[in-house]
Amino acid sequence: MDFVEGLPNSFGKQVIFVVVDMLSKAAHFMALSHSYSAADVAQSFLDHVFKLHGFLDSITSDRDSIFISQFWQDLMAFEGVQVQLSTAYHPQTDGQPEIVNRCLETYLRCMCADSPSHWSKWLPLAKWWYNTTFHSSIQATPYEVVYGQLPPVDLPYLAGASKVELVDRSLVRREEMLKLIKFHMKRAQDRMKQMADRHRSERQFNIGDMVYVKLHPYRQISVAAKSNVKLSPKFYGPFQVLEQIGAVAYKIKLPAGSSIHDVFHVSQLKKHVGDAVTSASFPSSVEGDPLIKEPEAILDRMTVKKRGRAVTKVLVKWKHS
Numbered sequence: 299m300d301f302v303e304g305l306p307n308s309f310g311k312q313v314i315f316v317v318v319d320m321l322s323k324a325a326h327f328m329a330l331s332h333s334y335s336a337a338d339v340a341q342s343f344l345d346h347v348f349k350l351h352g353f354l355d356s357i358t359s360d361r362d363s364i365f366i367s368q369f370w371q372d373l374m375a376f377e378g379v380q381v382q383l384s385t386a387y388h389p390q391t392d393g394q395p396e397i398v399n400r401c402l403e404t405y406l407r408c409m410c411a412d413s414p415s416h417w418s419k420w421l422p423l424a425k426w427w428y429n430t431t432f433h434s435s436i437q438a439t440p441y442e443v444v445y446g447q448l449p450p451v452d453l454p455y456l457a458g459a460s461k462v463e464l465v466d467r468s469l470v471r472r473e474e475m476l477k478l479i480k481f482h483m484k485r486a487q488d489r490m491k492q493m494a495d496r497h498r499s500e501r502q503f504n505i506g507d508m509v510y511v512k513l514h515p516y517r518q519i520s521v522a523a524k525s526n527v528k529l530s531p532k533f534y535g536p537f538q539v540l541e542q543i544g545a546v547a548y549k550i551k552l553p554a555g556s557s558i559h560d561v562f563h564v565s566q567l568k569k570h571v572g573d574a575v576t577s578a579s580f581p582s583s584v585e586g587d588p589l590i591k592e593p594e595a596i597l598d599r600m601t602v603k604k605r606g607r608a609v610t611k612v613l614v615k616w617k618h619s
Contacts, residue, residue, distance in 0.1 A: 503542075
C-alpha cells in the first residue's frame with residue numbers, strides 16, 4: 299500500500315491510494331481528498347478492495363502516519379491481518395507499490411498532459427491498462443491470474459468508423475494515446491532497470507570480518523556524539539561481524555554503551571581492507587553529553603490545526619539547555 303501525492307486538484311481529489319497484490323500483481327487505484335484520515339483510507343479500502351477480495355493475510359506498507367496510527371493497527375489486528383512496515387533505510391521492502399506508482403504517474407502524465415486536472419477521470423482506464431498488461435515476473439496478466447481467463451480483446455478503432463463526431467474524436471485520441479503510452483512505458487521500464495542495476499552490488503561477509511557501519515550521527519548520538527553532525531563521517535568502525543541474520547542482515551559487535559540495534563542491513567556495511575583505521579573513534583559512553591535531548595518539564599500547551607484536525611503542541615524545557 300502506498301500514496302501518490304502532489305497531484306493537481308481533480309474534481310476535489312488530490313491523492314491516489316494504491317493497493318498492489320504481491321502474488322497476482324493486480325492493482326487498485328483510489329482517489330482521495332486532502333486531508334484524509336485513517337478512517338477515510340479504511341473506508342476506501344472496504345469500498346474498492348475488500349468487496350472483491352476480502353481481508354488480506356498481510357499488508358506491507360511504508361511508515362506513513364496512516365499505517366502506524368492506532369486506528370489502523372487495531373482494525374487490522376482485529377481482522378487478523380498482519381501489518382508489515384518497511385525497514386528504515388531500506389525502501390525496497392515496499393518496492394512493488396513504488397514501481398506501480400511510477401508506472402501510474404507515467405500513464406497519467408501521457409494521458410493528461412493537456413488537462414492535468416482531469417487525471418481522476420483516467421483512473422479506471424489506468425487500472426484496466428495495468429491489470430491487463432503482461433508481467434514478465436508472473437508470465438501472465440494480473441487479470442488472468444485473478445479471474446482465470448484472458449482479458450477481453452480491445453479491438454482497435456479505425457478513424458471514421460463512427461458517424462458521431464464526438465465518439466470518433468474520443469476513440470481516435472484513445473488509440474493515439476495508447477500507442478504513445480506503450481512507447482513511454484517500455485522506455486521507462488528499461489531506464490529504471492538500468493539505473494537500479496547500476497547501483498547494486500553483491501556483498502557478503504564472514505563471521506569475524508571487520509566492517510564499517512554507515513550511521514546518521516545526528517539521530518544515533520549514543521554511538522558517535524559530535525557537535526558538527528552535518529560534517530561527521532558517514533562510516534564508523536571497523537567492528538566485528540558476530541552473526542549473519544537471514545540473507546541480507548548481520549549482527550555487529552558495537553561499542554559498550556551504544557543505544558542502537560546491533561543488526562544492520564548489508565547495504566549499510568562496508569568491508570574493512572588493510573590495517574589502517576580511518577574512521578573517527580567511538581566514545582564508550584555518552585552519559586551527560588549535552589547533545590542528548592532529555593525533557594525536564596512541559597512549560598506550555600496550545601491547540602493548533604494540522605491537516606484539518608486539532609492537535610496539541612507543547613513547549614518543552616530540555617535538560618542541559
